Amino acid sequence: MKIEDIQEWHTTDLTDSCPARVKLRLTGNINSRAPTAMVRGMLAGGALEYLHEKDPSDWGTDHAPISEAIKYGACLLRESLETDNRILTDAAEDALVKQLPLELELVLGNYARRLGPIFAKTAPIGTEVPIRASFEGVKFASHLDLVFHDPDDVFATGTESGLVVFDWKWRMDSPAKAYLARNKQFLLYWLACKYGSLLVSGAGMKDWVNMDQYPGMAWVHLPALKPYTRKVTTKDDDGFVQEFKKGDDRPLRQIVRVVKYQPAQTEAAIAAVVRKVEMFKAGFWPQNPDPVGCGICEAEEFCTRFDTVALEGDA
Numbered sequence: 001m002k003i004e005d006i007q008e009w010h011t012t013d014l015t016d017s018c019p020a021r022v023k024l025r026l027t028g029n030i031n032s033r034a035p036t037a038m039v040r041g042m043l044a045g046g047a048l049e050y051l052h053e054k055d056p057s058d059w060g061t062d063h064a065p066i067s068e069a070i071k072y073g074a075c076l077l078r079e080s081l082e083t084d085n086r087i088l089t090d091a092a093e094d095a096l097v098k099q100l101p102l103e104l105e106l107v108l109g110n111y112a113r114r115l116g117p118i119f120a121k122t123a124p125i126g127t128e129v130p131i132r133a134s135f136e137g138v139k140f141a142s143h144l145d146l147v148f149h150d151p152d153d154v155f156a157t158g159t160e161s162g163l164v165v166f167d168w169k170w171r172m173d174s175p176a177k178a179y180l181a182r183n184k185q186f187l188l189y190w191l192a193c194k195y196g197s198l199l200v201s202g203a204g205m206k207d208w209v210n211m212d213q214y215p216g217m218a219w220v221h222l223p224a225l226k227p228y229t230r231k232v233t234t235k236d237d238d239g240f241v242q243e244f245k246k247g248d249d250r251p252l253r254q255i256v257r258v259v260k261y262q263p264a265q266t267e268a269a270i271a272a273v274v275r276k277v278e279m280f281k282a283g284f285w286p287q288n289p290d291p292v293g294c295g296i297c298e299a300e301e302f303c304t305r306f307d308t309v310a311l312e313g314d315a
């Protein structure tokens with residue numbers, strides 16, 4: 001695809017740490033392999049979608065919902081890879097049948113046990129909810145992992161409208177507040193809930209609805225659902241410094257990492273997402289190598305490097 005032909009920009013295009021990768025991806029210069037890290041995230045997302053189809057009050061009653069959720073996630077993952085014409089690496093294929101189900105069973109079990117009673121006080125709107133929004137003539141589209149009503153703010157996202165958006169993340173590095181405060185993916189979710197539309201179900205059909213509300217939002221850091229593996233001293237959820245032992249649950253604030261933006265920043269937020277697209281349209285896609293990202297980059301074999309002859313991406 002040519003950059004000038006792009007009709008709608010995805011939130012991933014705005015948040016990728018390397019603009020060069022965005023360009024290579026949009027122009028089809030990526031390999032078709034799905035590594036373990038990608039598979040883990042997709043599997044978790046599919047399993048959580050399944051879990052949220054069930055009443056959270058029933059999540060803790062037995063392990064059936066968890067193992068069924070993982071099986072569902074694996075089916076969804078294989079379908080999605082097939083649609084995208086991607087193939088699992090040998091390591092990912094091996095992980096998918098051995099290590100990942102065990103890892104996910106632990107994490108999903110803790111998700112159900114710890115968050116289920118809180119979700120039971122909220123009302124679901126949907127998972128994988130499509131959103132779209134347009135600012136200054138630039139169209140954006142994406143999906144929200146989980147959207148729900150939390151009128152009593154039981155998740156303490158600070159929502160005033162009661163609308164809440166959760167994004168499930170499985171990254172090894174937990175996000176700093178300084179990072180989340182500038183995260184354009186969350187920024188666009190926040191703006192789209194106020195000014196764009198969400199495709200939601202109602203009266204047996206789906207319709208695009210303008211919520212006209214700033215949502216509460218959180219990055220749900222799934223790896224933090226694993227218990228501590230060593231003794232750690234940190235603040236608990238009440239703000240008291242406490243010593244946690246190996247095997248203890250981590251505080252909830254390390255799992256549900258709230259992202260708050262100020263309505264007074266709306267104009268600057270719109271300018272930030274629109275300027276990024278304008279930068280891309282103007283042909284500015286700077287490489288942004290990083291010590292870990294390049295090693296697992298799907299576009300790496302097409303991207304400029306300086307220890308070889310010229311590559312396709314060098315032009």
Ligand code: SF4
Pocket residue numbers: 018019020021022024287288289290293294297298299300303304
């Ligand atoms: S290999 Fe590194 S610099 Fe190149 S596109 Fe990928 S992340 Fe960016």
